[in-house]
Amino acid sequence: MTAADLAHEARPPEKGLGLALEVLEQVARHPQGATAAEIARAVGAPRATVYRVVNSLVRDEYLVRRPDLTGFLLGARVLELAAVVDAHRRPDYSGVLDALRAETGEAVHLFAFRDGGVAILDEDPRSPISDRAALLGDPTRSAVGHLWLVGRPDDDTRGTRWRVRAQPADVEAIAEAYAIRGYTEQAALLAPDRGCLAVPISNDHHEPIGAVSLATPVSRLSVAARHVARLRGAAASLSSTAL
Structure with missing residues (x-):
């Protein structure tokens, strides 16, 4: 041969x-x-x-x-390999998220707001997002999507990456709930046994640029609200970070 x-x-x-x-x-x-x-x-x-x-x-x-x-x-x-690579080039916000995950014991995700929708910047590797397609496609089905809508109540979502356009009545209800709570939440809209709540990250001009979201079993969602102060503290720390 x-x-x-x-x-x-x-x-x-x-x-x-x-x-x-x-x-x-x-x-x-x-x-x-x-x-x-x-x-x-x-x-x-x-x-x-x-x-x-x-x-x-x-x-x-x-x-x-x-x-x-x-x-x-x-x-x-593949995600494990990506985590190994990321560990060698961790962004500035990693320490804030690590501390928040350790303090709460819950899944914590970081998002950036774009004109066309939301971008996932840091997904908790211990508990991945239940349904990425739904979260990125329909702003009414996630707490972070609710925050995006609250920050852009007059936007026509047909011109964005959202597959589903939020109805005015839904946006109004979301905005009213946010005005009372100071954060957004959803239960069983992405997965039947999971819920999440989110607080906004704002820039120096008080414009929303992203969100920190905490996900937990639906049965613990009301109890998880005790972590809102920690989420707000993390959001304040991230306000000057380039998202």
Whole structure:
């Protein structure tokens, strides 16, 4: 067997690894999930081949199926690798979030407000967001979405990244509740057993630029309100941070 023959035999594993990395990259580019057909079109590989690679990645926990089985999301092993990388280049707000998570014992997430919607800046690795697609698609289904609406009550959400447009009556009710509480909350709108509350992060001009959100089982949501003061303290610390 010639050296050329040996080199030719060595190619399939490299191609397989390269395709697996391409599949992971495509899924990473679609935080709401990508179907196998969409991945196959993006990487230019036969659908049957992509299905085999995707199933292998699911088996090894590099990918997970969406709860509604319509596509695939990054799995635990990829998120663990990302956490290792992030640990070497942690942003300025990491210390504030670490302390808040330790003090409350609850899941804490950090968001930035954009003109088109909200961006997830720091998701608690111990307790990931229940339904990212719903949170990023419908502002009425999360406490952080409620805060975004309160800060932009006159916006026409059809021109944003939100898939669902908030109705005026819903925005009015959310704003009234926020005026009373000074924070927003939702129960069982993203997951039947989870709820969350959120406080805004404002800049020097008192404009909302983001939010700190605390997620907890619905049964503990009212009790979790005791952490609001801690959330506000963290939000104040983050007010001068570039989100």
